[in-house]
Amino acid sequence: MNTPRIVIIGAGIGGLSAALELAHRGLDVTVVEKAQAPGGKIREVEADGTPMDAGPTVFTMRWVFDELLEAVGESLESHLTLQPMGLLARHAWGPEERLDLHADPGHSARAIADFAGTAEAARFQDFCQRARRTYHTLKDTFIRAPRPSPATLVGRAGIRGLGDLIRISPYDTLWRALGNHFHDPRLRQLFARYSTYCGSSPFQAPATLMLIAHVEQEGVWMVEGGMARIPGALANLAARRGARFCHGHAVTEILVQGGRARGVRLADGEEIRADAVLSNADVAALQQGHLGTAVRQAVAHDRGRQRSLSAVTWNLRAPVGGFPLLRHNVFFCRDYHAEFEDVFGRGRLPAEPTVYVCAQDRGDRDSDGISPQEDRLLCLVNAPPLGDRPAPSPEEIARCEETSFRLLQRCGLQLERPGTGAVVTAPPQFEQLFPGTGGGLYGQAMHGWRASFNRPGTRSRIPGLYLVGGSVHPGAGVPMATLSGRLAASALLSDLTSRKR
Structure with a gap:
């Protein structure tokens, strides 16, 4: 049978992870990117004659990238030089009010004790336990899994995990939950900032976002040469497996024939035919017609959707x-x-x-x-x-x-x-x-307990059109967008197998 042809719109980290896996599996992959380099939001600019990071600056959840590279017979260390950080960030409220957070919670507790007292340090340790429990409750049932609903989330957790789901307080806001842990308003403010990692307000985001505290304690790395080395490495690996990259070309339309996505049309009029299309654009670009009127209904419109x-x-x-x-x-x-x-x-x-x-x-x-x-x-x-x-x-x-x-x-x-x-x-x-977003950098804001479930999944309403990136499940951020690419590649391969049968 002919090798399936796949077109991927956008060389963001989600599109790149999908391209790497699909090319590794022998599919004919073409990645179309309007910028001159891969990366999407992981981008560099030249300021005062010097290149520097202008997008995400934090590398976490290394296991996502270890698993991706292992799946294609590679290792992360062979392509990126990473240095673990012992001191995560320095925080300031004034010239004499400074607090350092460390990867080691014990070191952070001692710093908090010096900054705000031993009682707050003890509350911080309780908070760390809750953040750890939240992360491990959702890691396999939500983060790694295909798009869940409340019912499927409970089903994946099982009877034994139901209590854990209740204890993570999904209906509480992050700000209110932090008030139960910290009496010092500065500490409440510091840990509330984790909601902004998802482009959201701590006063409206769910308490489950405290899991980000544990994510950072599991490891934050500095990437030698800057964050842009990450998409560069994935693009090179995909190209070595036969993926083609068309930089400097914008997609103006996703072609739909017989009710199925069949390729793309570029700004210069060229058409690239395919058996399936993966869109790494924000879902708002689809809904607003930036990729053609035929796919405007590919993703359901959520009237309560708020930009991040x-x-x-x-x-x-x-x-x-x-x-x-x-x-x-x-x-x-x-x-x-x-x-x-x-x-x-x-x-x-x-x-x-x-x-x-x-x-x-x-x-x-x-x-x-x-x-x-x-x-x-x-x-x-x-x-x-x-x-x-x-x-x-x-x-x-x-x-x-x-x-x-x-x-x-x-x-x-x-x-x-x-x-x-x-x-x-x-x-x-x-x-x-990033057209259609109004400049929102994280897809949909995580406001309210249902926001996590309202993100689109991998499969769109149009057969043959798949969605990847930070605006779809499992969410925003470099590792989450990478996981979305892996979920899309898995779904596409599964669907191709079903079609052959």
């Missing part, structure tokens, strides 16, 4: 002083509730945002990788996903920049505001990069 957070980012190269930067640093605003009310409630940039700073040339110790002259920096603040509307305006972004860098200065970081060589990316630019 967007961001304003500044990539710059500059000298710093006054604050001992590590690789990952968070500078907290004084009113966390007001920040998220501004973004999700009022649809505007925060009056005072929390600022994340990634210093790419630093390590996880004060003495690691410090440049005597300049650092490569990515500074990020949360923003409303309104990039497809005339908001935020350049004036609003300028005010946000002033407020953000004033907060850094208040916390002791001496850093000049970005100059002309810096690269500023705001919701309108993210909308251009």
Whole structure:
């Protein structure tokens, strides 16, 4: 029989993981990517003449990538150089209020005791146990599994696991649950930030997101050369197995014939015929017709669907002083509730945002990788996903920049505001990069207990059209999107086998 031909739209991490597995299995795979390099949201920009990470900066859940590479006869160590981090992040609320979180919970407990007292350290240890229990309850029943429903989740957990599902408090919000663990408002604010990893507000996101705390304790790695080395490695492995990559070409339409996806049409009019299509675009792009009217109903429209957070980012190269930067640093605003009310409630940039700073040339110790002259920096603040509307305006972004860098200065970081060589990316630019999202970077916001179940699964409503990426199950983030690619490859191979029979 003829070798099945597969077209993958987008070389994001989900599309790449699917391409690698399908090419390894001998399928004829073509990946079409409008950018000039693979990666999707894992991207690099050149600021002040220097390449630097401009997307995700944290590498976690290494087992996802170990399993992917093992499935194709490779090892992660052969293609990426990873360094485990002992100190995960440095957090600041002011010039004298700093707290470091460590991969070792015992080290973190001691730091919390010094920062907020022994009672809070004991509460932190209780929190870690709950985060660990939540993670292990959902790892196989939800994260690794095909799209679940509440009923199938209970079925996978079984009678013995039903109590664990109840104990993870799926109906509680993260903010409220954290209030049961921490009395110091700064600690509640710190651990509430995990909701932003999924583009959500801690005041609306489910308490189950506390599992991210355990994910980080299981390991955070620095990738030598930057995060862009990850998609580069997967693309090279897929190409070695015969996958073809068409960079610099945009897909304008998914071709549907006889009720089935049969290929794609490119912006220049060329058609690529296929037996199946995998879309690594945000599902909103399908729903809004960015990939043709024939697939607008491929994913059910959820009226309650709320876009996830967007961001304003500044990539710059500059000298710093006054604050001992590590690789990952968070500078907290004084009113966390007001920040998220501004973004999700009022649809505007925060009056005072929390600022994340990634210093790419630093390590996880004060003495690691410090440049005597300049650092490569990515500074990020949360923003409303309104990039497809005339908001935020350049004036609003300028005010946000002033407020953000004033907060850094208040916390002791001496850093000049970005100059002309810096690269500023705001919701309108993210909308251009990822159409249909308004700049939302994580698909659907995880607001309410049902949000996890409302994400589309691998199979769309149109036979032969499969969905991958952070906007589908199991969710946003580099490892989750990678898992979505593996789930799609498995579903497609299963369907091809069924068709042959």
